[in-house]
Amino acid sequence: MDVRRLDLLRELAERGSVTAVAEATGRTPSAVSQQLKVLEREAGAPLTERSGRGIVLTSAGHALARSAADVAIALARADAVWDEFRNDPSGEVTLLTFPTIGATMLPAVLTELQQVPGLVVRATDFDPELAEFAELTADYDIVLAHTMPGVLPWGGRGLRVVPLLTEPLDIGLPATHRLAGRSHLTASDLVEETWLGVPPGFPFERILHAIEQQGGRRVEIAQRFSDMRIVEAFIQAGFGVAFVPRYTSGTLPPELVLKPLRGVPSARQIVALVRPDVAERLAVRTVLDVLVAKAAELGAGGAGAGA
Amino acid sequence: MDVRRLDLLRELAERGSVTAVAEATGRTPSAVSQQLKVLEREAGAPLTERSGRGIVLTSAGHALARSAADVAIALARADAVWDEFRNDPSGEVTLLTFPTIGATMLPAVLTELQQVPGLVVRATDFDPELAEFAELTADYDIVLAHTMPGVLPWGGRGLRVVPLLTEPLDIGLPATHRLAGRSHLTASDLVEETWLGVPPGFPFERILHAIEQQGGRRVEIAQRFSDMRIVEAFIQAGFGVAFVPRYTSGTLPPELVLKPLRGVPSARQIVALVRPDVAERLAVRTVLDVLVAKAAELGAGGAGAGA
DNA sequence: ACATCCATGTAGCGATGCTACATCGTCAGT
DNA sequence: ACTGACGATGTAGCATCGCTACATGGATGT
Numbered sequence: 001m002d003v004r005r006l007d008l009l010r011e012l013a014e015r016g017s018v019t020a021v022a023e024a025t026g027r028t029p030s031a032v033s034q035q036l037k038v039l040e041r042e043a044g045a046p047l048t049e050r051s052g053r054g055i056v057l058t059s060a061g062h063a064l065a066r067s068a069a070d071v072a073i074a075l076a077r078a079d080a081v082w083d084e085f086r087n088d089p090s091g092e093v094t095l096l097t098f099p100t101i102g103a104t105m106l107p108a109v110l111t112e113l114q115q116v117p118g119l120v121v122r123a124t125d126f127d128p129e130l131a132e133f134a135e136l137t138a139d140y141d142i143v144l145a146h147t148m149p150g151v152l153p154w155g156g157r158g159l160r161v162v163p164l165l166t167e168p169l170d171i172g173l174p175a176t177h178r179l180a181g182r183s184h185l186t187a188s189d190l191v192e193e194t195w196l197g198v199p200p201g202f203p204f205e206r207i208l209h210a211i212e213q214q215g216g217r218r219v220e221i222a223q224r225f226s227d228m229r230i231v232e233a234f235i236q237a238g239f240g241v242a243f244v245p246r247y248t249s250g251t252l253p254p255e256l257v258l259k260p261l262r263g264v265p266s267a268r269q270i271v272a273l274v275r276p277d278v279a280e281r282l283a284v285r286t287v288l289d290v291l292v293a294k295a296a297e298l299g300a301g302g303a304g305a306g307a
Numbered sequence: 308m309d310v311r312r313l314d315l316l317r318e319l320a321e322r323g324s325v326t327a328v329a330e331a332t333g334r335t336p337s338a339v340s341q342q343l344k345v346l347e348r349e350a351g352a353p354l355t356e357r358s359g360r361g362i363v364l365t366s367a368g369h370a371l372a373r374s375a376a377d378v379a380i381a382l383a384r385a386d387a388v389w390d391e392f393r394n395d396p397s398g399e400v401t402l403l404t405f406p407t408i409g410a411t412m413l414p415a416v417l418t419e420l421q422q423v424p425g426l427v428v429r430a431t432d433f434d435p436e437l438a439e440f441a442e443l444t445a446d447y448d449i450v451l452a453h454t455m456p457g458v459l460p461w462g463g464r465g466l467r468v469v470p471l472l473t474e475p476l477d478i479g480l481p482a483t484h485r486l487a488g489r490s491h492l493t494a495s496d497l498v499e500e501t502w503l504g505v506p507p508g509f510p511f512e513r514i515l516h517a518i519e520q521q522g523g524r525r526v527e528i529a530q531r532f533s534d535m536r537i538v539e540a541f542i543q544a545g546f547g548v549a550f551v552p553r554y555t556s557g558t559l560p561p562e563l564v565l566k567p568l569r570g571v572p573s574a575r576q577i578v579a580l581v582r583p584d585v586a587e588r589l590a591v592r593t594v595l596d597v598l599v600a601k602a603a604e605l606g607a608g609g610a611g612a613g614a
Numbered sequence: 615a616c617a618t619c620c621a622t623g624t625a626g627c628g629a630t631g632c633t634a635c636a637t638c639g640t641c642a643g644t
Numbered sequence: 645a646c647t648g649a650c651g652a653t654g655t656a657g658c659a660t661c662g663c664t665a666c667a668t669g670g671a672t673g674t
Contacts (some may be wrong), residue, residue, distance in 0.1 A: 003310045003384055004631095018652060026642055033653055038631095045393060053640050053651045063392045067385035074381030078374035079308055085370045086352060311662095325621060338663055339624050345662095358619045360671050 003075070005039040006068035008032060009047065013065035013110065014138050017054050022124040024138065069158070075279035083282035094108050095123040096140040100228050101270060102249040109287075109294050119283055123302065133157060133273055136199055141284050142291075143273040148206055162272040162288055164295035165247065170258040172235045172244035177257075184260045191215030196234050196242035197224045202241050206262045207266045214264060232256055249299045270295065314377035314604045315339060316354065318375050320372035321445050324361050331445065340535045374454070375493050376465070376584065390589035391575035398426040400594050403447040406432055407535050407555040408577060408584035416594075426590055440580055441466060448591050450580040451596075455513055469579040469595055471602035472554065474515065476573040477565040479542045479551035484564075491569045498522030511550050514573045517597040521571060539563060554605050577602065 006054070011021045018036070022029040040047045047061035057065060083089050097106060102125045112122055126136070133145035135219050137159055145201050172189065177191055190211055198204045222240050225231050228249060231242045236255045244258055245268065252258065270290055278284050318328045329336040347354045354368035364372060390396050404413060409432045420428055433443070440452035444466055451471075478497065480487050486496055498519055507510045513599065517527050529547050532538050535556060538549050543557070543562045551565055559565065577599055585591050 001382070006385065019650085027631090028633055029652065030634085030654080034631075037653085043389065050639085050652080055652070060392060063384070064389055068386045071378070071381045071385050074378045075308065075310065076379050078371070081374045082308070082350065082371055084492065085367060090522070197400065328618085335660090335664060336621065337623080337665085341662075343623085357621080362621070608647085
């Protein structure tokens with residue numbers, strides 16, 4: 001049982017196609033196919049079977065891939081122990097962030113991490129509507145994701161979920177709005193309003209449904225945006241009200257005020273998603289530690305300012 | 308960090324010399340040396356240093372070797388899971404036994420294991436005086452060892468110790484002996500006797516010391532043998548009394564009787580020693596299971612006959 | 615001082631794993 | 645149904661890697 005081949009099988013289990021594995025590992029599909037064939041011969045049982053144009057793992061293949069993941073973890077742990085021994089987190093950590101938190105927290109995080117010699121963080125942002133967070137852990141070491149509390153759709157995938165922040169979602173209003181003087185708002189205040197929503201399927205939607213249910217009528221959603229900058233601009237321009245995350249919106253212009261929502265739980269959970277094997281790496285753990293610390297600062301400081 | 312190289316380092320940690328690793332893995336010392344050099348380059352720190360003619364691991368080397376052992380375990384576990392999945396314990400299990408238990412238990416064990424298709428057990432016996440039990444786990448999958456209860460000198464080595472049997476050590480007497488009618492014996496009965504001992508350093512010696520201490524005088528040791536057959540013959544011939552393991556002596560001739568010793572704890576612990584990574588293999592675990600079961604039978608049946 | 619033992623260099627060879635290219639089966643669009 | 649695209653898999657050839665054989669050098673003990 002060669003480890004490199006087992007690792008290929010693990011990748012196949014995650015990515016689902018020979019071609020995808022080949023791209024991810026920088027090889028030709030032919031090479032991957034050959035190696036899988038050899039592994040199959042070594043294992044003594046078919047690991048894949050054809051399904052349409054592609055292939056799927058057999059149950060045997062899944063079983064072996066699971067073990068392969070454990071081996072990958074042990075190997076990564078060996079690396080981590082070694083890094084710790086040398087006290088030198090080595091290598092590059094790739095990080096994927098959604099825009100709001102990327103703008104708010106990441107600069108401070110990366111600044112702090114510059115202190116660590118030999119550690120290179122390569123961060124990218126992405127459109128959260130585009131793809132599933134979990135899929136992306138195959139390509140990035142750390143994926144910053146957000147979801148509603150209680151809903152953790154990626155727990156079953158065997159991913160490590162590191163909670164960073166529970167961020168209240170306040171209601172953003174123009175400073176001139178009739179409700180702008182209130183200390184807080186309720187569902188009945190808000191069902192009358194025109195809303196700026198998110199594209200269908202986004203987690204924020206659930207809260208809006210809760211407001212509708214509690215307020216007794218449907219709200220009007222005038223526009224749908226995923227980018228917070230646009231939403232803020234539209235709030236200011238008087239096109240409606242919207243959920244605005246309390247901490248990760250940066251400095252808001254004075255024309256825009258945030259009011260907490262009462263009676264309806266409105267918060268989003270911000271977490272870091274990591275594959276268990278990459279979570280073993282010291283470099284990755286170092287980045288995670290700083291992320292957690294900065295998120296805590298943000299939560300404490302932001303809560304103080306918000307209260 | 309290549310796994311094959313890590314494994315070589317693990318072997319080096321166990322065997323202590325490049326030449327020994329080369330022999331054990333069927334390579335030339337040059338090949339081993341080269342691979343270790345590459346690993347050292349990859350690791351970025353010296354792993355070995357010269358010590359006289361040979362080499363020793365640096366502390367860094369030890370740290371990495373430890374992780375390498377964990378990787379070996381994960382890899383072996385993958386094999387085991389796979390074997391279990393196919394429900395087919397594959398491969399060969401090598402077993403090293405000391406003579407007494409080899410004669411008593413092993414035939415039944417191997418008979419039972421013949422039922423298992425595809426499992427080959429290769430057993431060898433050895434002179435227990437020759438070498439340290441623990442060292443031998445590098446060359447054999449399972450090493451049957453015996454020691455006094457409470458004394459487990461191989462616990463610290465990271466070996467898995469599977470207890471098989473706590474075997475009382477009775478006193479063997481000629482049937483014509485003045486004490487042969489007793490139901491049991493005490494230390495004061497025995498300090499007067501001429502003894503057949505074991506070579507110096509053998510575990511049985513401790514019990515004899517306890518008898519001397521409790522009986523108030525030193526006993527006379529006429530001969531020293533390690534082989535039980537010889538001891539039994541000498542007992543019958545009237546040359547003295549000796550410790551005889553209760554269960555593992557096979558069928559004794561009627562000229563020889565066994566009497567339990569009271570007042571002095573006299574038993575030996577029979578255990579199986581296994582390296583943790585090989586302990587993961589299903590084939591090895593299968594053999595261990597049968598060993599434990601047969602030892603339990605022997606203990607139950609032998610205790611019934613002895614009481 | 616000499617023979618011995620152990621680790622380690624060097625040259626060369628063979629196995630292994632890759633790429634490039636070809637082939638075959640499946641699916642979607644017209 | 646035909647066709648083009650896609651995905652997996654064969655085949656030939658090439659580069660790299662790990663091995664052996666042999667030589668070297670330092671440490672040991674007689």
